[in-house]
Amino acid sequence: MSDPSQISRLDKLRVTREYLAYQVQRMDQTIRDLEAAERQERRRAELARADQGWKIQPKQGEVPPVLHRGGCAVFGAKDGHRLNRTEARLAVTHETYIVKCEICTPETGLLPE
Incomplete structure (x- = not known):
């Protein structure tokens, strides 16, 4: 047992x-x-x-395209075209065609290094 x-x-x-x-x-x-x-x-x-990065809000009617910082909440489109530093610098040199967002001030990130 x-x-x-x-x-x-x-x-x-x-x-x-x-x-x-x-x-x-x-x-x-x-x-x-x-x-x-x-x-x-x-x-x-x-x-x-x-x-x-930077992004461009497309032209809307008479309003020209607007350059934004990548994280700008004013233009929160995720599918928008992203720009690198060189492309963004070129964009701001053509101020007659592209304006800069007054909220996120994208030009501050484009200052010479």
Whole structure:
């Protein structure tokens, strides 16, 4: 007859399986947390990159195109054409065709280095 104080092999395996299932759940949660953190970091990097650039608000009727900083809330179009520093400098040299936003003052980022 078996000793009642002894845990059977089957019970040991069940306990081990429960523990391993718990570990898998914890690992899955850690993976989800890390994936979410990576997505947030990628988004922050995209926003920072967009804020550093410039964009042009297209001409609307008689209003000429307007140059904005990438993060300007006045013209928040995400699909607008992004400009690099050289393109933005060229744009401000043609002030008769393109005006600068008075809110975000895009020319401040175009000062000579």
